[in-house]
Amino acid sequence: MKHNFDELIDRRVSECKKYEPSYPKDVIPMWIADTDFAVPEEIAEAIQKRAEHPCFGYPVESFEFERAAARWEKVRFGWEIDPEWVKYSNGVLPFLMYAIRAFAYPGDKVVIQPPVYPPFQAITKNNGCQLLTNPLIQDDNGKYQIDFEDLEEKLKDPRTKLFFMSNPHNPVMRAFTLEELTRIGELCLKYHVIVIADEIHCDLTYKGYHHIPFASISEEFAQNSMVLINPSKTFNIAGFRTGAAIIPNKKMRDNIQIIIEDNKNYGRTIFGMLSFITAYTECDYYADEMMDYLEENKNYIVDFIRNRIPKIKLAEPEATYLLWLDCRDLQMTQPELKTFFFEKAKLGLNDGATFGIEGTGFMRMNIACPRATLVEALNRLEKAVNELNKC
Structure with missing residues (x-):
């Protein structure tokens, strides 16, 4: 690939809403719909060149x-x-x-x-x-x-x-x-x-x-x-x-x-x-390469959830990097579900109920991140669900 989507970028130093200062550093933000990928170099260079004019x-x-x-x-x-x-x-x-x-x-x-x-x-x-x-x-x-x-x-x-x-x-x-x-x-x-x-x-x-x-x-x-x-x-x-x-x-x-x-x-x-x-x-190349990368992220999480966290359901994603996790088999209220993801799994996801009452029991996960981040997030989620089973 021309672009390195595996690059880990510290976004906490960039006034980033996704990683806003009040967000605990031990929680992985995977909520709002932006990516953790650097912009195409063409965009960065165009902006830098224009910014040279005072x-x-x-x-x-x-x-x-x-x-x-x-x-x-x-x-x-x-x-x-x-x-x-x-x-x-x-x-x-x-x-x-x-x-x-x-x-x-x-x-x-x-x-x-x-x-x-x-x-x-x-x-x-x-x-x-x-x-x-x-x-x-x-x-x-x-x-x-x-x-x-x-x-x-x-x-x-x-x-x-x-x-x-x-x-x-x-x-x-x-x-x-x-x-x-x-x-x-x-x-x-x-x-x-x-x-x-x-x-x-x-x-x-x-x-x-x-x-x-x-x-x-x-x-x-x-x-x-x-x-x-x-x-x-x-x-x-x-x-x-x-x-x-x-x-x-x-x-x-x-x-x-x-x-x-x-x-x-x-x-x-x-x-x-x-x-x-x-x-x-x-930047056509960037859109193509990102979707190739997201395809692998998507395949990884679909396989992981189906085989290792069967209590969470995920329909086959057709589009977007925002995956809709069905957590109803965890048998939690929506406040309990939000607390579980944030405090136990240490993952910051979107509350499904904000998308309408029909989203109760669901959470939305943004997988537009480096593979290493996704792997860590899913390992955390698996561990948290397994600890529920021990209770």
Whole structure:
């Protein structure tokens, strides 16, 4: 590999949220969705070169940003888009808020599929809309499936205006199939519900699975959706807070622009633009190599848990480096489960219940770390579970 993903980096000296100062040093943080890998050297060099200039005033809004997003979608996923469709924002989440303010009135409804990324809930409620949940359901292998009968019931509500979709899905590790996405798209068209597709994990699919941009499926879907992207998860540049929305429908684009201006969020950041452009134009190799590395991490943890910690269940991961651990056989309350991982296993994971009540009994583990870290973490978890069995 060109990049060394085995490198152990001390992140505690970098004002890192994942390793925030209050975090005990004997606990391995494996929670928030950034990686423990160094950024591609191309990004580091571009930033260092720009930082040599002593002035950091308002930057020109270079159209290279839009072209970079278009290039990535075409090269990585075969979706040809017009750079004019691309809108800048300081991250993906603001676009959820923009969508509510542009396309819904207070009291209107938004459909989500829990267990799902917590801000989907908070942004909806904080912007005066009601939540409708279409909980994903597990089959006999633990794989999550869409309850389409329930989904249609939620979409047909006359006050439902938006469907927030996470694909690949965080945290249940699904890369939805063409058939599933098509059924979603057809139902949303039937009931005049706009799809907001959060595709921030689009680069992170494992062998045998692939990501399909929702709006690439048909022109009808494209005209009824926004696709949200951000290189942060892939290239470990979340701190630059720079994302984009791809909005093929001009009327929708114009409405979103009005909301952006109303919220005074139209200024771009120097290093955010630079890292975004560099990632999406020069760092394909890094995305490929990281997924090869994560594939081995994923295989290691799947084998380890199935053979050495059978009380914890893990469905076959299809996408993302955020693995959804089913800990219900440990027979703990959620507070007990959190305490067990933090104080007994010495691992800092995400509390599954924050993803919705459907996440009770689960914990989310970030495996985007050097292999040595993952091995140590799993050995700790095995030891902690074995000590439970002795009690």
